[in-house]
Amino acid sequence: MRVLSGIQPSGSLHLGNYLGMMKPMLSYMDRAELFVFIVNFHALTSVAEPDKLARGTLEAAADFLALGLDPNRCVFWVQSDVPEVTELAWILTCITPMGLLERCHSYKDKIAKGISPNHGLFAYPVLMAADILLYQSNLVPVGKDQKQHIEVTRDIALKFNYTYGDTFVIPEGEISDDIATIPGVDGQKMSKSYGNTIEIFLDEKELRKKVMSITTDSTPVDQPKNPETCNLFQIYRHFAPRSRVEEVHRLYIEGGAAYGTLKKELVGILWDYFKDSREKRAELLADETYIRKVLAMGAEKARNIGEKTLELVRQRVGTRY
């Protein structure tokens, strides 16, 4: 089974990215053929600063490696290092109905937030479909915000197969209920574009500041509280040891959960949880040679596979003459 997912290098990676995508992907390392990539073409839809994009790409790669991704047990590359994906994206664009893209929530949400849309933002799901289909992926683990994009990918693949004959594997999305939407410090979905993120690799002072700023209600300590709707608990429960999570859950239900104390505890828990990765990341970024070598090796592996699909597609659609 081939499992594939990508992440944008459009800002520092945060706990939503970690729980929604990076951790599930790492759990597949020994169970599947794993394809992980940094989607810098997608990030171009929102980042117009070349240095920021280039630096973000290297740092996202360092983050993944530091968190335990073993480049010898997966294919790990940067999207733009396999430019074949853009050829496939164009071909897919030509069979994608406008209405399919006009219905996409993430495009509509961005417009509603006042972001002036470029064509890349509109066509974003088609490039994502090309990413998934070029590598004939079976399973795509993502957070809930990407659910519709996977559905669009399936629609495009089905239409292509129907029009030109069987070509693409029809992929399935995988969204675990447990981590579908991790809230940010303000309770909305944690997102780089909402400015409510807790980044994975902050220094201790910044980490404390962010965690202490998580919004909570004003229920007195001794009163019962709802853990399901509490942002703090919804982050806490993924990192604290299981027995402690059960104990704190009970305190919420029965009364006795003190938000301030729990926040301080969470700072310590997060600091320790990412300690080894933080050290590894600093080492990796001190000498980028290794990261660059790994990414070059990954691009070559990805390209060999992608080229085969693309050649078949060219024959199917008639651009090979």
Ligand code: TYM
């Ligand atoms: P990106 O970089 O916006 O997000 C990367 C992954 O993190 C998940 N995620 C979350 N999960 C739970 N709670 C949150 N608050 C949260 N915030 C982010 C996202 O759902 C995503 O899985 N379009 C993709 C990138 C992409 C891609 C692909 C993914 C491009 N091509 C092909 C899979 C297959 C994206 O949203 O990236």
